[in-house]
Amino acid sequence: MGCRQSKQKSKDSLAGAKKTGSIGNGGAAEAEFSVISAASKTCEKLGVSSKQIFGLRQSWKGIKRNMEDTGVEMFLRLFKSNSELKNMFHEFKDLTSEDDLRANEALENHATLVMTTLDDAITHIDNYDYVSEVLRKTGASHVRFEGFKSDNFLNIRDPFLEAVKITLGDRYTDNMESIYKVAITFILQTMVEGMEDALKNKAT
Structure with a gap:
């Protein structure tokens, strides 16, 4: 089936x-x-079940309507738990106020860019091969960022889940949380694999 x-x-x-x-x-x-x-x-x-995949795609529509806000919230929470990552962003690394960060155009643009990748993956998550290829290429593209490590992708998991919970509110049920956890873990781990493969190829 x-x-x-x-x-x-x-x-x-x-x-x-x-x-x-x-x-x-x-x-x-x-x-x-x-x-x-x-x-x-x-x-x-x-x-996962077909019902869970269907539920995820339906739930994601609520995120698509609030992509920028969800993305910014995700990065704010990422920087709280991994403050050293903010130093990689020259445009706003010196900002300390949450209000200043929320109002920063560079952060908003980067958050939207990341959310667009996540949107592509979740919207097409029922096409495993396509999504895997896109995510691996995205991961590989991060080789060019000096100091960026593949494990950094995994740090996004909890901030993403927290941001999604805030955006969805009561719609973020226990069942939805479980499928979002599966989806984001798959997405981030695939990007990790893509970057690690690219690093190996670069070294040979």
């Missing part, structure tokens, strides 16, 4: 295939099988 919404994604894929003329001689069936297989792979790899 594929994750819920597989049928809808199949329809979307089939519609796209019709526009490009790629359907014919079994093309429709192949397209539908491909979409359902991708969704099933996510459920298997992450150890």
Whole structure:
């Protein structure tokens, strides 16, 4: 069984295939099988149910409407628990006031950039291969930042969960917390792996 919404994604894929003329001689069936297989792979790899994946994607819509605020809140909490990371950002490393940080345009822009990556991953989380590739490339791109370590990605986990909880309020149930934990752990760990692979390749 594929994750819920597989049928809808199949329809979307089939519609796209019709526009490009790629359907014919079994093309429709192949397209539908491909979409359902991708969704099933996510459920298997992450150890979650189709219902949980569907719930996550629905819940994330509340975050999408508040991307900037959620992102800034996430980074404020990250800097509280890992103050040394703020020193990597020249534009606001000397700011100490939370109000000044919230009002800082550079922080807002960076937070939005990070949230956009998370949005891409969660929005397409039922396509395991696509999301894994994107996240690994994102992780690898951080090799260029001097002093940045792959483990730094993992520090975002708790600040992210806390920020999501604030944004969603009562909608952040115990069940939603469990699936958000699975999702963010998968996302961050994949970026870690992407950066570590890039470092190995750079060293050879």
